[in-house]
Amino acid sequence: MTPTLPETLELQALTRQRADHVEARVAAVNQLAALLDEHWPGGKAVFASLDSDIALAFLDRYPTPADAARLTAGRLEAFCKRHGYSGKRPGSALIERLRTAPAAASRLGRTVITRLVGVQVQLVRSLRVTIRELDAAIAEAVKTHPWAELIAGLPRIGSVNLGQVIGEIGPMLERANGCAQLAAETGAAPVTKESGKHRQVNFRHAVNRRARQALMTFADNSRHDSDWAATIYNNARSRGKRHPHAVRILARAWLRVIWACWRDRTCYDPAIHHTTTKINTVEGLT
Structure with a gap:
């Protein structure tokens, strides 16, 4: 029996690692969601996709309720423009989501919540980067497959x-x-x-x-x-x-x-x- 082509095995390895990283990203986003539910529900409510660029940037800038306490619709809209927000929601609608979110019941201090959210955001972002790298590698490997x-x-x-x-x-x-x-x-x-x-x-x-x-x-x-x-x-x-x-x-x-x-x-x-x-x-x- 003819052995499997090396190019086929390489594609298999790349796509399997991508699937593992996608699974890890889903788990990391779910962990971030659970973390926000407990300590900062408003941070989860503003944007529809928690692992989007704009949502992660928002959590970088406002990792705790205290950081967003003085946030207004105008400031939030300006923030969105700076970060290339592609959604069509105005600042007034986004700030309303933030204000109507449940209040945090956390007893942890601001410094600890900042660290917890920051580390989890970093994990999600890094997994998104590795998935994009694997996407590029797969696309290149497909081009040369016999x-x-x-x-x-x-x-x-x-x-x-x-x-x-x-x-x-x-x-x-x-x-x-x-x-x-x-x-x-x-x-x-x-x-x-x-x-x-x-x-x-x-x-x-x-x-x-x-x-x-x-x-x-x-x-x-x-x-x-x-x-x-x-x-x-x-x-x-x-x-x-x-x-x-x-x-x-x-x-x-x-x-x-x-x-x-x-x-x-x-x-x-x-x-x-x-x-x-x-x-x-x-x-x-x-």
């Missing part, structure tokens, strides 16, 4: 998701005997158990979960930019399938396309790979 161009034209795949698909599904493509095996290993196909007249179809748990996530992310995004994908998804929903099930059915259809591109060494072309026949075939999938 067979990335085969599926780079898939609708709404993006460089990061393309790297995930190549890194996680690529090794399976290199050893798979057919699309059915690929669907099973990625979790796009269910498990069917039969005994006599009894037949049971269940969700497949024993799979490469990172591969399944990469594939499902792409499939779900694709339906917003491909009529073919939207038709398959919507038809599945009309048959009573829940959203995750409908996405898996669509993912299985996309695997046929990806497999054909890989097998024939042909770049994705919707005129070739999307036909009424294929939609009708997918209609029978469970």
Whole structure:
């Protein structure tokens, strides 16, 4: 068996580390939110996204309720302009969020709260930086991958998701005997158990979960930019399938396309790979 390409393993390593850092960022933002709930609820209420540039800059400048005690709508609006705030809320609306937030019940001193908030903000910001660095590295690695161009034209795949698909599904493509095996290993196909007249179809748990996530992310995004994908998804929903099930059915259809591109060494072309026949075939999938 031919070993997995080093370029594929490199993409796998980069995208897995990115996923770990995204998970760490979510955890860090949740910790920051909990910290603010306890010691500075107003700091959490002003901006919609707590890990945005403007929210982190606000917490740098106003880490405690005491620091924001004399803040006015005009001063807050000027602060937003200095930091390139892209939201459309005026200073009066933002200050109203701050004033109507619950009062802090903390018994800690101002110095300690400043330190706690500052350290957590620094953690969130550093994780955002590493994720951007990994995004750039993945985009560069995708450009030079030997067979990335085969599926780079898939609708709404993006460089990061393309790297995930190549890194996680690529090794399976290199050893798979057919699309059915690929669907099973990625979790796009269910498990069917039969005994006599009894037949049971269940969700497949024993799979490469990172591969399944990469594939499902792409499939779900694709339906917003491909009529073919939207038709398959919507038809599945009309048959009573829940959203995750409908996405898996669509993912299985996309695997046929990806497999054909890989097998024939042909770049994705919707005129070739999307036909009424294929939609009708997918209609029978469970």
